Amino acid sequence: MLYKYSGITKQGKNVNGTIEASGEEEAKKRLKSQGIFYKDISATKEINLKNFSKREMPGPLLSSFSKELSSYLNSGMAILTAIRLIEDQHQKEKKYASFLASLRTMIEEGKSLYHALNSQSVYAMPDFFLQSINVAGQSGKMVPVLIQMGNFFSTQAKIKKQVSSALAYPTFIFVVAIGMVGFLITFVVPKITGIFEDTGQELPPITQFVLSISDFLGNHYIGLILGIVGAIIAFKLAYNYIYAFKKFYDSIMLKIPIIGALIQNHELGRFSYILSLMLASGVSYAHAVKLATTTFSNTAFKEIFEQASHKVIEGNKLSYALQRTKGTKPKRNFMQALALGEESSEVANILSNIAALYQEENDDKLKLLLSLLEPMMMLFIGGVVGIIVAAMLLPIFSMNLGAKI
Template sequence: MPKFRYKVIDEAGNIIEQEGNYPSEDVLLAELSKGGYYLVRIEKLEKEEKEKKAEDRKGFNLTFPFGGSVSDRDISIFCRQLGTMVNAGLSLVDALSIIADQTPNKRLASASKDIAAKISEGMGVSDAMQKHPNVFPEFVINLVKVGEETGNLDVSLIKAADYYEKIAMIKSKIKSASFYPTFVVVVATAIVSGILYFLVPTFAQIYSSLGGELPLPTQILISASNTLRNSLPAVIISIAIFSLVFRYFYRNNYSFRKGVHKLSLRIPKMNDLVVKSTMAKLARTMATLFSAGVALERAFEIAGQVTGNLIIKEAVEQAKKGVIEGEPMYRALDKTGLFPKLVIAMIKVGEDTGRLDDMLETIARFYEDEFDKAVDGMIKLIEPMLIVFIGGVVGLILIALYMPIFKMGELIKT
């Protein structure tokens, strides 16, 4: 029997939140109506649990086993094209058919064709999009639904396009910030490994033929080379196994992924990037949803999902409960202890003046600029540090290799 969670207000004005098993939602509604309760919210827990498990498996990625992935930029282009054609007076079926023929993404093209077919059969756009949860995020579906209800579908689609352009820019910045140091470290590791595997053994043979005792740095270097040559398959297998195990647990274990996200908030410099990028995404998401007229509770749910960090997501869910119970948004967020004081203060001003969506837009722009500056600063800091580190490692190897040459007379036995 399905399990439901519901929140009601009794005749005395008391708020009651309970869970229970009922044959159907209609039966539950009938019983609440007989009891004189005013329904605030009702949700089916079995469906919620399935959605959480599906989200846990996805690991917050729009990836697919076949047909490629649907990126934020793909969604942005789709929404902008559809919104522009609808605004120009083209029918939804014709617009979606054109997009399906033009888009290079096979998964998105296939979904567009299917949506066009369902609309021609009488189904709504948002309902048709819901049939493709792996292609269209809930954010887009909710904006489209609001656009259908208000008669401003083109406006909602353009809002979605602008939003995903901003999100794609943030993610692109994150990738660019991580690409350079990762590339340098990989290349440096390959060079050092090549020296240890191919060059050092040649010097070791020369020195062994001369006899004598080698300097300690040279002995350590030759030992490291021998270890690498003798254990190279084991090292490669160990690295591959570690990577696969880490990836498996990160994708499938909620607690493990939460631990990784918690660690990212504690590492110096990295936590600054995580917080600023998350605040930018969170504020832009809520600003877009509020301005489009999406319900407060739903806006909080979607905003929590796009953060990409489980610690902050749980904080958003905690704040959502406080807001539903009547707390001001700024106070509910402040209680979590994770949101910067600047965000809390600006949200308070937005609530007091009745311009919360405008204030959230301001927060989003501020943190997007701050994130750009933080990324540029991080790259400028990492670049000289990596050069010094790699130069130092290579320099020590060369010194250890050539030290015996400086003592060649002592090594050659008469």
């Protein structure tokens, strides 16, 4: 991983740059060995062909890997033997087999499972998963951690599948409707209204408006397609590699009604679940908070929890640190539950319950949102089609009225 740093040399000169390391602690050690006293250090992303080709390992596959490996290790096998067995079973899956082969090679060279996962170049792995494996390897709790990680990724994959299935029908209706509207505006409307233009009859304003849209789409459709594709690519690049833009976008998303609540529930629920898993696995509280913080995909939340995690390492409670940290505040019931857990030393149990509660809330809200989405789309599409039909019929009515007069 690439880390961006700013610091001071032994000669008192300010320096800025980047350094490659497997983790933040290793980056700090390398800077220290180079005689650089860092003031700030943070993970960054390097734009290169390797990053574009190295995609994150799919959740279902990561769940399967964790569960299979934990099953073999639980039966008393060595890690190397277990990896070999899994590799033999997945020879037909070329990319996954390549991933397993790279792990096997590095473990045969004497590297740990954590270093093998971190060094392989086939899949990008979630940071919290890597760090969990690192801690599990040091504490001797590899099997329970792998089982819990497998269950976590399996649950996340089910949630994504449920949302995708629920959105499939509305998305299909929307795409078909857009295609029909585009066909009507581009081909049908010009031919019908062209008949009236030949007669010299003045067209109604609504018909002129629809015709202007038709002409624009007909003359610039290639530019529009390229512009949309270019905008999507530019957005993805900006979101992935420009931190300020990503933070601004994530902050805006949290403020959108309903959507913001869904994001908060999802982010806080996932954090709570991972933190409870880490604590149940015997990871220290400060380290578990730091690991769980890496699960945030929303930058606004991640920033405030990262700042709070540094205060937890200094000996403060997480609930206290979050209250004193500037930025987007978590939900009130989360803060209260966390404070209660820290006071009663039952953080793992309480956060596990909070994660289940947020998941249930999101399920209910998603069902309501999706049930309203279909009729809203029908109303919108019906309105657009109605305008097009009116634009075609009004000239006919005008001509009939003119003939009677």
